[in-house]
Amino acid sequence: MLRRAALGLLGCLSLTVVAPALSFAQDKKVTIRIASAFEQTTDMMQAAKRFADLVKERSQDNIEVKLFAGGQMGGEKDIVEALKLGELEMGVLGTYPIVSLTPKYSFFDAPFVFRDKEHVYKAWSGKLGDEVRDNFKKNHGIRAIGMMGRGYRHITSNTPINSVDDLKGMKIRMGQSKPFIDAFSATGAVVVPIALPELFTSLKLGVVSASDGPFDQIASFKLQEAQKYIALTGHLYATSLWLMNDRFYEGLSAKQKEVVNQAAKEALAYGDELAAASEKALGEKLQQAGMQFTKPDYAAFMAKAKPAADKLFSEQWSVTTADEIANIR
Template sequence: MTRNGESASDSYSIETSRSTTRRSVISALGAAGITGLSGCLGGDGGGGDNTDDSGGDSGGGTTGTVTGETDAASVGDNFNITIGSTYEPGHILVRCAERFKERIEDESGGRITVEVIPGGALGSEEAVIQAVQSGSIEAQIGGGVPVSMYAPDYYFVDTPFIMEDWEHFQSVWESDAFQPALDAIREEGNQRNLGIIYRGIRHYTANKPVRTPEDVQGMKLRLPQLDDWVAIWEEIGVNPTPVALDELYSALQQGVADASEGPAQQVSSFSLYEVQSHYSLTSHMVQTGGFYMNDSFMSELDETDRELIETIGDEATTWASETAISEEEALIEELGEQGMTIVRDTDAAAFREAGMPAVRDLFENQYAASWEDIQDAA
C-alpha cells in the first residue's frame, strides 16, 4: 500500500520541444485528440474514480510526466487558462471551475478565457497535477493528492479522525504549522493554491446500524489503499479491505466488503443505497478539494491579472464550499428516501477515541506537525 493510493507504479515522460506550447498541442489534436492526450498522460479516459472519494484515492492508470512551457502573458494580452480535473461534470469541484470561468471571463471582458476539461480527459489526478507542474496546462482542481505528492509529512489534512469539522480544517490550513506544506507544493510542485473547497463529511455505510466502535469489530470495511487510513481503522477494530472505488458497488453486492465509508455524494452517485441498508453518521473526516494554478504562469502575469485571478479563485472556492454545505443535508435526506436508514445517534467521540492511539503514532513518527499544534488551531 502507498500513500498515493491507487496510482500505477510505472511512469514515463513525454518530451515536448520548447517551441511547442500546451495550447498548440491541444489545438492541433482537436476534440478527438484529447482522448489521445489522456493516454499519453497516463489516464484511462475515465480519469480514475471521478467521485467524492479521497484525493489520494482518485488516481487511475499510469502516471506520466509532461514537460513544456506555459505561454507568458504581457500586460493587456488576451490569454486562456485551461483547468483539468478527473471529476465529472456536475461534481462540486467541476462546478467550482465553471464558476471561476464565468466570473473571470466576465470581469476581464472576455480578454481572459477559461477552458474546463473534466472527467479525466487529461488522465489520472496525478497526471493532471504533473501537467500543471510542467506548465502543459495552467490549472487543476481536485482532491488532496498535491499534499501527498509534494508534502507527504502534512497528509494529516486528508486523514480520518483528525479534523473536528470544516472550521477546524480551515484553521489548520491557514495556520503557521501547515504553511511549509503550501510552500512545498509551490516550490516542488510549481503550483499555488487558490482556495480549498468543502466537499462533505464522510460517514459509514453498512447493512446494520453503526453507533459505537463495538458495532464494527471485524467488519470488512472497504478503504482506499492509504496506509494512514488503514492504520487508524485497524486500531478501531475493522478488517480493512482494499477495493478500487469503481469496484465498490460490486464488492458490497458480492460480500467482498461488508461496509464502506464516504460522503453522501459518493453514496448517492454509486447507488450504494441498493446494496447497503444503513448510513450511520460517524462524521469521521472532512472531505475537501483544492484549486491550484501553475506558479510560473502566475508569476509572469502582470499584477492586475494576477490579483484578479487570485480574487476570483477565492470567490469561486468560497461559493463552492457554501453550495456543498447547503446541499449536503438534502443529499442525506434523499438517501433516506431511496431506502437507507439514516442513523444519527452515533457516538462519533467514541470512534475518535478508539482510533486515537494510531493517530498519535502517526503524529509522533510520521507527520511534521505535532498533535498539539493541530488541536491548538481548532
C-alpha cells in the same frame, strides 16, 4: 463659476468612462486552461465555471478561461506533472497533490484527525497550510489558489452503528490508504481492501458488511440497495485544491492577478455552498431510499483511532502532532 463646475463635472464623467477601457489596455491577453479529472457536473467544476465567468467579465475578455473536465488532460497525477512543468496553467484536484508532493502533510487526507470542516479549514489557513503552500511553490513551482469543500465521509453498514464499539469485528471495505486501514483497524473493525468498482458486489455477497465514503459515492454506487444504515461519523471532510503554475501566475499583471484572486475567492465560496447543498440533498435522497441514519459520538471514534494516528504522526507526519492539530481552534 458655473462654467468651471461644468468642466469639472465633465472631467469626472470622462474619467469614469475612460478608466475601465484603460484598465487592461497595457496587458497582454492570456488564456488559463483548467484541467480536472472530475466531471463537469460536479460541484468542483461548477465552481470552476463560476470562476471562468467572473474572470471573463471582470477582465473585459483580457483573460480567457477554458475548462477541460472529466480527465480530458489525464488523471490527477498527469495534471500535477503538467502544472509543475508549466504545460498547464491551472488544475482543480482533490487532495492528491498534498499526498504526492508533501507526504508529511497527508494527514489532511486522513480519517479521525480533524473534528469537522471548520477544523480542517482553520488548519489549512494557518501555519500548517502555509507550510504546504510554501513547499508547493518553492519545490514544485505550483501556487495554491485555494480550497473548497466536497463533503464528509461516513460509514454504511448492514446493522446500526450507535457507538464505536459496534465496529468491533465488523468487516469494512477500505481502499489502499494506510491511514484509513490503520485508523479503522484501531477501532476494532476488520479492514478488507477492495477496489471501489467491486464494492457493491462485495456488500451483496457478504464479503464485507460495511464501507466508508461521502454521500455522493454512496448514492452513485447505489449502496442504498445493499446497505440499510449510515453512521454519520464525518471522520474525514474531503476537500478540493485549486492549483496554478506559479511562473504563469507571476507573469500576470497586477490587475490580472487582482481579478484572478478575487474571482477564485468568490468561486470557492460558491463551491462550498454548492457542496453543502448537494450533501443535504443527497442525504435526504438516501433517507427516502430507506437508509436509516445514526449519530454516534465522534469523539469516541477519534479516541479509539488516536494510537494509530500518533504512530503515523511519529513515523510519517513528523511536521506536527495529533495534539497540536487538536489544539487548533
